[in-house]
Amino acid sequence: MQKITRAELAAELAGGLPAGAVLAQPEQIAPFECDGLAVYRQTPLLVVLPESVDDVRHVLQVCSRHAVPVVTRGAGTGLSGGALPDKDGVLLVMTKFNRILDIDEDNRLARVQPGVRNLAISDAVRPYGLYYAPDPSSQIACSIGGNVAENAGGVHCLKYGLTVHNVREVTVVTIDGEVLTIGSAAYDSPGYDLLALMNGSEGMLGVIVEVLVSLQPIPETTRTLLAAFNNVEAASDAVAAIISEGVTPAGLEMMDNPAIRAAEDFVHAGYPVDAAALLICEMDGLSDDVEAEIRLTEGLLKRAGATDIRTARDDAERALFWAGRKSAFPAVGRMSPDYYCMDGTIPRKHLAAVLKTMETLSEESGLRIANVFHAGDGNLHPLILFDANVPGELEKAEQLGSKILQTCVELGGTVTGEHGVGMEKLTPMCVQFNAGELTQFHDLKAAFDEHGLLNPGKAVPSLHRCAEFGAMHVHDGQLPHPDLPRF
Amino acid sequence: MSDNTQPIRDIVASVLQAAADKQTLTIRGGGTQQFHTGLVHESTALRLDRYTGIISYEPSELVITVRAGTPLRSVESMLASRGQQFAFEPPRFGPNATIGGMVATGLSGPRRSFSLALRDAVLGIKIINGKGEVLSFGGEVIKNVAGYDVSRLFCGSYGTLGVILEVSLRVMPRPPVELTVVRETRTADACQAIQSVRQQVPNLSGLAYDSGRLYCRLAGSEASVAKSVALLGGEVSEQAAGFWRQLKDQELPFFREPGPLWRVSVPPAAPQGNFGARFVYDWGGGLRWIKTDATAEQVRAGTGQLGGSAVLFRSEESRLLDVSASLSAPAIALHRRLKSAFDPMGVFNPGLLFPAGQHHAD
Numbered sequence A: 001m002q003k004i005t006r007a008e009l010a011a012e013l014a015g016g017l018p019a020g021a022v023l024a025q026p027e028q029i030a031p032f033e034c035d036g037l038a039v040y041r042q043t044p045l046l047v048v049l050p051e052s053v054d055d056v057r058h059v060l061q062v063c064s065r066h067a068v069p070v071v072t073r074g075a076g077t078g079l080s081g082g083a084l085p086d087k088d089g090v091l092l093v094m095t096k097f098n099r100i101l102d103i104d105e106d107n108r109l110a111r112v113q114p115g116v117r118n119l120a121i122s123d124a125v126r127p128y129g130l131y132y133a134p135d136p137s138s139q140i141a142c143s144i145g146g147n148v149a150e151n152a153g154g155v156h157c158l159k160y161g162l163t164v165h166n167v168r169e170v171t172v173v174t175i176d177g178e179v180l181t182i183g184s185a186a187y188d189s190p191g192y193d194l195l196a197l198m199n200g201s202e203g204m205l206g207v208i209v210e211v212l213v214s215l216q217p218i219p220e221t222t223r224t225l226l227a228a229f230n231n232v233e234a235a236s237d238a239v240a241a242i243i244s245e246g247v248t249p250a251g252l253e254m255m256d257n258p259a260i261r262a263a264e265d266f267v268h269a270g271y272p273v274d275a276a277a278l279l280i281c282e283m284d285g286l287s288d289d290v291e292a293e294i295r296l297t298e299g300l301l302k303r304a305g306a307t308d309i310r311t312a313r314d315d316a317e318r319a320l321f322w323a324g325r326k327s328a329f330p331a332v333g334r335m336s337p338d339y340y341c342m343d344g345t346i347p348r349k350h351l352a353a354v355l356k357t358m359e360t361l362s363e364e365s366g367l368r369i370a371n372v373f374h375a376g377d378g379n380l381h382p383l384i385l386f387d388a389n390v391p392g393e394l395e396k397a398e399q400l401g402s403k404i405l406q407t408c409v410e411l412g413g414t415v416t417g418e419h420g421v422g423m424e425k426l427t428p429m430c431v432q433f434n435a436g437e438l439t440q441f442h443d444l445k446a447a448f449d450e451h452g453l454l455n456p457g458k459a460v461p462s463l464h465r466c467a468e469f470g471a472m473h474v475h476d477g478q479l480p481h482p483d484l485p486r487f
Numbered sequence B: 001m002s003d004n005t006q007p008i009r010d011i012v013a014s015v016l017q018a019a020a021d022k023q024t025l026t027i028r029g030g031g032t033q034q035f036h037t038g039l040v041h042e043s044t045a046l047r048l049d050r051y052t053g054i055i056s057y058e059p060s061e062l063v064i065t066v067r068a069g070t071p072l073r074s075v076e077s078m079l080a081s082r083g084q085q086f087a088f089e090p091p092r093f094g095p096n097a098t099i100g101g102m103v104a105t106g107l108s109g110p111r112r113s114f115s116l117a118l119r120d121a122v123l124g125i126k127i128i129n130g131k132g133e134v135l136s137f138g139g140e141v142i143k144n145v146a147g148y149d150v151s152r153l154f155c156g157s158y159g160t161l162g163v164i165l166e167v168s169l170r171v172m173p174r175p176p177v178e179l180t181v182v183r184e185t186r187t188a189d190a191c192q193a194i195q196s197v198r199q200q201v202p203n204l205s206g207l208a209y210d211s212g213r214l215y216c217r218l219a220g221s222e223a224s225v226a227k228s229v230a231l232l233g234g235e236v237s238e239q240a241a242g243f244w245r246q247l248k249d250q251e252l253p254f255f256r257e258p259g260p261l262w263r264v265s266v267p268p269a270a271p272q273g274n275f276g277a278r279f280v281y282d283w284g285g286g287l288r289w290i291k292t293d294a295t296a297e298q299v300r301a302g303t304g305q306l307g308g309s310a311v312l313f314r315s316e317e318s319r320l321l322d323v324s325a326s327l328s329a330p331a332i333a334l335h336r337r338l339k340s341a342f343d344p345m346g347v348f349n350p351g352l353l354f355p356a357g358q359h360h361a362d
């Protein structure tokens, strides 16, 4: 097939779209060259801003016909390069899909377009005493479509689940331009659980054009505890003790000393800056239940060796406890010209050991690490501090990150808990999955997108890539893919 | 337990043999759901009930990893001995029900609409695909977005995609207090009554209707449960544990009455619908078991109007669960392509869920 030129493609796309939907000028395209992981940048062939489902169908049909890759983008806050443009492809930007279509108070559901911001949903349903539970720290900016595509989590997913647990239905346009409704307003729907596949599909399986989310009643009471520890082991033990005692906190977050200091410098939350670790533990629900849990948890924290336990007296103090945690990323950003945010998850019982390993790795590499993470579900976010202007530091940071992720996999965890694989974690995926498993992923993708036009090269590494990686990293004396040819 | 475990390579060998001979296999756990998974013939059965044992269970991690053939009843009593449970309250349609069958059918019990569904609790899975490859997806951690969510895809796939070998499941602590209030309610008022309790009572763990009675199960601390009991009025039932078990295991008299049984899944606040039907409601109105003289088309169209779907769950005429009438043509095509992606030769459970399509046998 003769390859279509950029101008021809722009004209054919514009033919079926509202005026101004196709952006082709370099200065119009430039803002879209990266997502939240700015170390990867790429200019797409064209940027398209569709306004309706028919617009999306048109774009996909045209691109399908000419075998042009399509990368979908929500708000572009992703941290793994999932929305990184393809240089030969169209970047489909969903920001004009920004309407809340329906609020069903009786069934506690909201029907929204994918470009609606996460927080805008909770804002819209608050008058009904409801809210949307998954709350990524980026919630003022990120889109619900991006949340579904990444299966985003947040501070409160220990109790309320990830995006996959809070989405009832999605409408998807396939690469052929077909419209599929997956799921329904009911609790379940007949057939394969395609809804589970769409959550975390990273733009690889279809374009999400509508989302039906389930809502929670705003809890009667919310109480927050802050506990300081002299060492990270004690704090990790406290986490295990709380969970195994049968308490399910709404959120259970941990910060290590570098993160505590950075946050305190930045927002003056009153954190004890000498503490080795800080836990923020939040309970919500009915007052009676919450009181019982708070009493139990205070006892557990004391027994685990907490040196200082504070319970927020009012909402203002509660907000202050959280302010430090929520601004930890920008706070760390002030400590260093660049930082690199990792996202591994481990079984909780290994928390202390992994934190120790990271200390050693940090010393070896000479790069500092600050830790602020979702301790309750074992989801780590080590922030590796580096300076991209110093030659070799980015590579050093990436290597350190790879070693941390490898440790997570070795301990029975995963290379990504909530940020997705995208472009960034392709190589670590070779550590977590073998050739058969990766092939199964590719076959699954082909069932949706036979020619691999949606977000090509992301989310699942090619066997070729893993074979090359395996040649470099011989692990435990075993090649990850002994059956593959080496290059 | 691991001593009398059947080795995986034997199961793999059966799969490879069937694929080579262009034969099909019917995967069998405890055989308790043959009323809609089809009768299993010994010649084509792939039996999993000797692949048993709990691989790991650490109560403080809230995760259990189990081999597929392990009896559900033994796993549940193990959890209970540590004050924990499956939050999704899986049904058991017979004493031999297995963990593999539980995941493959993907059904959840009364607590589902107030807590997790089975698929929400599945964290990781080990399978054999139609090429005889042993593959692992997910893991033992709650947050994991590495690769597509194959573990959940297998929930409710009725063995059509592959053999489930092992599964890791999230478990939950039992609530400190759980009790049930029963209220006499007329059939005509059932929907309304359910709706008002759903709106009023914040700490439900079950809400069901059967034969003139509304069952409201409450869970939480002593104090919060007592408050809700006062709010609800009605009487605290001593026999309620039996009711919830009979409801999930389909042992209530309603289920034994003759006639085909429909499983209707709708938004919980949906009105009664117009099927001239006898019914039992579960999931606070979201799951409706229906017996009716209406035709299949009428039931499907009626539930469609309510925003949900209906599946013929038990009937004398058909022993093979078929959901294709609820799926659009492109959705069926996608189901077939997905099946081929896992089971290219069409070895596993042909015709279950949707009529077998053509396979690219190569």
Ligand SMILES: Cc1cc2nc3c(=O)[nH]c(=O)nc-3n(C[C@H](O)[C@H](O)[C@H](O)COP(=O)(O)OP(=O)(O)OC[C@H]3O[C@@H](n4cnc5c(N)ncnc54)[C@H](O)[C@@H]3O)c2cc1C
Pocket (backbone or CB within 6 Å): A035, A036, A071, A072, A073, A074, A075, A076, A077, A078, A079, A081, A082, A083, A094, A114, A135, A136, A137, A138, A141, A142, A143, A144, A145, A146, A147, A148, A149, A150, A151, A152, A153, A154, A155, A202, A203, A204, A206, A207, A208, A209, A329, A418, A419, A455
């Ligand atoms: C400061 C900061 C804090 C963060 N905190 C968290 C956190 O706590 N938890 C967390 O989970 N994440 C967090 N993130 C990451 C990010 O916000 C989430 O991954 C979010 O879900 C991305 O949404 P987005 O709209 O920006 O998607 P984008 O970045 O635009 O896209 C992300 C992926 O989704 C795909 N996609 C987007 N829209 C669609 C669609 N409509 N159809 C199909 N595919 C689509 C893209 O192709 C891409 O692969 C954080 C990011 C930042 C910058």
